[in-house]
Amino acid sequence: MLVYNEVETRLQRNEEIRGNAAQAARLAAxxxxxxxxxxxxxxVAVASMPAIQDLDAAACDxxxxxxxxxxxxxxxxFVxxxxxxxxCGSVEPPSGVRFADRDYFRQALASGRFVVGTYTDSxxxxxxxxxxxxxxxxxxxxQRVLVTGLRLEWLQDRIAERGVEGGNAITIADSKGTILARVPNPERFVGTAIPAAFQHLIYADLPGIIEVTGQDGIERILGYRPIKLPNNPLYIGASISKEEAFAPINRATEVNALSILGGALLAFLAAVLIxxxxxxxxxxxxxxxxxxxxxxxxxxxxGMNPAKDELGxxxxxxDSLLDELDARxxxxxxxxxxxxxxxxEMAHRVKNGYAxxxxxxxxxxxxxxxxxYAVFSERLTALAGAYDLILTREAHSADMSETIRKSLRPHHEVDASRMEVTGPQVSLPAELTLALSLVVHELGTNAMKYGALSTDEGRIVINWTLKDRRVLLTWQESGGPEVTRxxxxxxxxxxxxxxxxxxxxAKSLSTYGTSGLIFELAFSLPGDPADDHPATSFQAARAQSEDDAIENPRKASHS
Incomplete structure (x- = not known):
């Protein structure tokens, strides 16, 4: 239990740290x-000032x-x-200084919009x-370009004011990967480039969370916000030290380990002595x-004495339980x-009800x-036969083979050699027994009227297979008249x-071929996972059925 709790606690803490890292990155961004x-x-406000719009140098200064x-x-x-x-500007510019070579200057002129540059020595x-x-x-x-620059030491102080716990870090970088602000240790990192292994995060498609080993050698969980996001001109990374985050859990682990060791020692002594x-x-x-x-x-x-001790x-x-089990x-x-x-008695009453x-x-x-009346009587007889099967199995299940044979009894005048019933043993619940008996009876009735059993040479083969608790039954007629859909x-x-x-x-498919009807039926036994796709054989049979319908029109039909 302690080991399980330890693993579960660490997993939860890891997810909590990842969430905190992502939240810290969002807040910093x-x-x-x-x-x-x-x-x-x-x-925008400066650009609307009259001195700027009129380009009056003295007033502009x-x-x-x-x-x-x-x-x-x-x-x-400055302008x-x-x-x-x-x-003009807030300070006197050095002699001969110009800014046409700056990337941000060219981008502002090309786009005609507000532009954020990269780390620059002013x-x-x-x-x-x-x-x-x-x-x-x-x-x-x-007409002109208005330029200013965010003081990086001011940005550094602003990020530091937010407070960062020991071992954690926040990094802000420009579009080239140059670090603009970093808490802690800004003097070590500001102005340097993000390691090449993490440069791809700057323009990632989406924000994310990864585990990294920082330049300071500390393992951290890093939540990052890439520049590619809307309204996000800078890369933001917020990382949390795993060592600091897991320190309380590690201390608890040590205590638990000592507890386990002490408990095991005491248990061993108790087992040996008493x-x-x-x-x-x-x-x-x-x-x-x-x-x-x-x-x-x-x-x-x-024969133990209950007053002697706990095991007594x-x-x-x-002993009392065994006595009770005998009685039960x-x-x-x-x-x-x-x-x-x-x-x-119920079987007797059901038969009386059908009668x-x-x-x-x-x-x-x-x-x-x-x-x-003859059709109704046959269907009622088939239903009664199905209920008879169920009741003889104490309302639990019935054998599939017996269900099919009993459903075909109304056609007993047909030579038994003209009907072949084969398949593995399958026990059907009450609902399936009723459904299958009605379907088989109806197929037999149609075969007598229009299909293979309506001629002296006709024959029916019924077989089924069972795979992965799913039954595939095939009713195939031959030697009868030609049939069409x-x-x-x-x-x-x-x-x-x-x-x-x-x-x-349950899924079914009827194929009307030259030699007679082929009927396929698939259904799942209780407890099966849902299967929303028909069997592959159904697809092949359907294609064949369409070909037959185009090339060989039939004269007879089934109900």
Whole structure:
């Protein structure tokens, strides 16, 4: 139990850590998105200032200095012309400086939209920044470019304020894999590239969670958010140290291991010192009594004193149980005799009920419509035969072979050699017995009227197979008149389709060939997994049936 609890606890803790890593990455990504969106909003607001729109250099310098002094996460903000030369800004630009070679500058002009750059050493402030740029558009044409940069030390402080537990880490990187901020140890990682083995995560299709060994040698569970996600301009990774996360569980494991060892030692000593005398011998005595009982000596008892000790109470209780089992055996025998009597009485009453129904039918329409009465009488006889099979098996099951043979008894005038019934022994429950008997009777009736049994040379072969608890029955007629697919569905067709309950997954196929009808029926025995696909043989038979229908029209039909 302790080992099971240990494994289960570790699995649960591992899933919890993975969830925490993913959540930490989502929160960090959300924070970065708000920061970038704030810079975007700042540039939009600055672009709408009159001094910027009028391109008044002096007024522009004053406005931008005011903005830079009031916004703590940027160092400088300036406007350049389309060739990258500063026009105005919050600081005096170094002589000859230009920005046309910067990737973010070219992307802003090409796209006409707000652009986030990559890790950059600023030419204006001489510090590391994450540059952003936005073209100033007029009538759809870029006139100037507004540029600023997010201070990376400010971003570092912002991430550190969130707090990271010992052994855990948060990493923010640009589109080239350069680390912009890292908690902890920023001085070691900021400005360096993410290892090549993890570069593919930057542009992954979806966020994910993996187990990694970091550059600091610590095993972690990493939750990451790739740049490819909408509104996510930077790669975010949040990792949790497995050693720190599993430390409480490891301590509990040590305590449990010591507990197991101590308990095993005490148990061993107890077994050696007192177990043999007070436990083993009484248990062996009880076991011998149970062995004798199984061997048929139902009169044996332990004879143990319940007042002596706990095992004495167990032995005495066993004696009481054996006495009760004897009594129950006698009661079960009496109940079985009574059930047999009731079963015979029920069979008698069911037969009387069928006889009464047949008498009513005979009085009602035997004279007025003798042909319909004959059909009804045969079907009722088949149903009665099926119930007779079930009742003779005490309402539990009936043999498939006997069910088929009894369902064909109404056609007893046919030579037995013209009917072949073969197949393995299959025990059918009551529902299947009734359904199968009705279907077989209907097939036999049709064979007498239209099929193989309507001629002197006709013959019927009935066989079935059993595989994986699924029965495949084939009714094949030969030597009879040619048959075709019927134009209308009669009572027999509906009966064959509807006789089986849905839970047995029954499927049937009728093939109308040159030599006679071939009827295939498949159904599952109780306890089978559901099988929604017809047997392969049904597919082949269906194809053959369609070919026959095109090439060889028939004259006769089945109901």
């Amino acid at each position: 959300s924070e970065v998105e708000r920061i970038i969106e704030g810079l975007h909003g700042l540039l 004053r406005a931008l200095r005011s903005v830079a002094s009031s916004v703590s996460n940027i160092r400088t903000i 350049t012309d389309l060739k990258g030369h500063p026009v 030419r204006m402030s001489k510090g590391a920044v994450l540059p952003v740029a936005m073209p100033l558009m007029k009538e759809g044409v870029a 177990g043999n005398r007070f436990i083993v011998r009484p248990i062996h005595h009880i076991a011998r009594v149970m062995g004798d009982w199984r061997a048929g000596r139902t009169d044996v008892r332990t 109470a167990v032995g005495a209780t066993l 055996h006698r009661q079960a025998k009496e109940a079985e005799d009574e059930r047999d009597l009731l079963s015979r 009464l129904v047949q008498a009513i039918a005979r009085q009602s329409f035997a004279k007025s419509d003798p042909s319909r 019927p134009n209308a569905r009669g009572f027999g067709s509906v009966l064959i389709e509807k006789a089986f309950p849905a839970k047995y997954q």
